[in-house]
Ligand SMILES: Nc1ncnc2c1ncn2[C@@H]1O[C@H](COP(=O)(O)OP(=O)(O)O)[C@@H](O)[C@H]1O
């Protein structure tokens with residue numbers, strides 16, 4: 001008997017990736033990908049074009065069900081005809097930082113926000129982008145009849161001409177990144193929405209995990225979809241003690257939790273996951289592209305960057321890079337720039353610069369692991385995913401700086417795989433997702449060396465020195 005096929009779509013910041021899997025085992029049978037524009041505001045049609053390109057040449061032939069995992073938070077606003085009003089503002093667009101500060105202050109401060117929505121909204125959160133729209137483009141704001149996030153919009157497009165269960169749908173995971181939804185109660189917060197946009201627009205219906213969103217015109221069953229980090233969690237089949245570090249455009253650190261996590265400092269976002277639980281998460285704005293920028297500076301490719309960094313000793317000869325090249329989200333420094341310190345005639349070598357780029361990026365994420373532990377999450381091992389997990393050096397430095405064993409799971413595209421697992425879940429009609437196994441590539445154990453503690457300490461000292469406003 002031939003396998004039943006499901007597909008998972010990862011529409012993330014830099015690209016769309018699609019995997020077609022055996023619904024029973026999760027084995028990846030086919031895959032496709034296409035790039036997105038490099039911008040922080042993008043017309044959603046560009047994601048649709050990328051999806052069309054990635055699934056060209058019959059990639060979806062024989063597929064019975066599919067689902068979308070999408071970059072979180074992006075603001076897609078449509079008019080009463082369902083047409084997109086302006087380019088979507090993405091999660092990494094920091095223009096709404098002043099609106100974020102104002103909303104937090106106006107609506108009761110950080111603790112009130114955490115109680116109502118699970119998170120203290122920074123510029124990434126949709127609610128702050130809506131306030132920006134109301135202040136800067138009032139005609140556009142007045143025309144907004146519905147607000148969706150990237151995966152909601154793509155799911156609606158997939159269902160066009162088919163049989164959608166509602167005019168627009170989402171899930172708890174995605175909705176928990178809006179800033180106008182409570183992951184604890186599962187309800188939208190219309191007051192916060194009115195206070196940001198000026199009126200309450202139409203919102204996607206929040207489907208349960210494993211609940212079908214409808215059928216495409218071609219008859220494929222469509223899952224509710226979710227945010228890309230939630231999809232990765234589902235694809236990895238997280239166990240207690242697993243902490244994920246994802247090194248894509250964003251750096252994220254997260255784990256599953258049965259209870260909501262409330263962090264009024266704003267470092268941890270109290271998201272929902274794609275299985276009915278919670279996904280506390282720390283997100284940085286600067287991850288894989290720090291290595292890309294360092295490679296460009298040194299005039300080398302990523303393999304050579306890793307080789308050079310491997311030549312340097314831990315500690316990069318005293319160089320410390322604060323890698324806030326695109327501003328930063330955690331710590332909350334949206335207007336920050338990167339800085340490099342510790343330069344001497346001896347330390348200023350290509351190898352030390354390459355090493356400092358790796359250490360700076362990973363120190364910020366190791367801080368995220370510490371924040372999750374302080375919030376009560378067990379951390380026994382790190383599962384390392386995302387584009388930069390392919391680097392030959394990143395897994396070992398991650399192990400050294402977090403003090404945890406690091407596993408790089410074998411299959412690679414865990415957001416797409418999680419979306420496919422959700423599609424298989426919907427197809428099965430079962431109460432639980434199918435039990436797909438995750439193969440590990442290799443494990444890197446942390447090496448004991450006092451220089452690793454010294455690197456972490458120097459990084460913290462430098463943050464406090466250059467950005468004293470982050471001191472608690
Ligand atoms: N071997 C590598 N070392 C470091 N970075 C890499 C490597 N391979 C890919 N990348 C980077 O990973 C990023 C893409 O990661 P990905 O997780 O697909 O991002 P996103 O999901 O945000 O679109 C790109 O910036 C790419 O240059």
Ligand SMILES: O=C(CO)[C@@H](O)[C@H](O)COP(=O)(O)O
Nearest residue numbers: 012013071072091248249250
């Ligand atoms: O904003 C967040 C998490 O809150 C980001 O993680 C986005 O979801 C984008 O993810 P990548 O494209 O970097 O995977």
